Amino acid sequence: MLEILLLALALAADAFAVSITIGSTHKDYSKQQFLNMALLIGLYFGVAQGVMPLLGYALGVTLVGWLAEWSSWIAFIILVALGAKMLYESRSNDEDEVRININHRTLFSLAIATSLDAMAAGFTLNLLEINAYLACLIIALVTGILSILGAYIGRQSGNWLGSWAEAAGGLILIAIGVNMVV
8 A cells, every 4th residue: 555655646746746836827816716726737637647547557457468577677667767757857947937827728738748657657557466446546636636735835835846746756656666676
């Protein structure tokens, strides 16, 4: 269960960081407008982060028979690469605050973009002794809750916390990947 929670936290880091950015650029919304926006962010990001690992899991079920001998090394490479990518992105110097126009199309696009890592990580669910459907539900709930919180944190504190969250997520993915081959 600890592996699922750590995986959920790591995969939610991108959505959390984006939510902080959105919240920091929409401080002028009324309380009700902001609540509606935060709930939509949580819904879109949570659903996408829950569905994408299922797609990766399904692909992994298909391929794991062919790649059984190498599956833990493949999972290691995927998780370490995703973690390294998140670490790299967390250190980018993109400090320009650009206001994102919030609509369903934008939220859908952002949700897909932040959940592509989750699809790749879903492949590794085949290698853990867990219920993949329960894992995806937990990933979805954690991401939804953290995305809502991220929007409110961004509204209060600005954008600086987002890069730290993404870096922590990257480190967690690398640790899970290393644990798969040790």
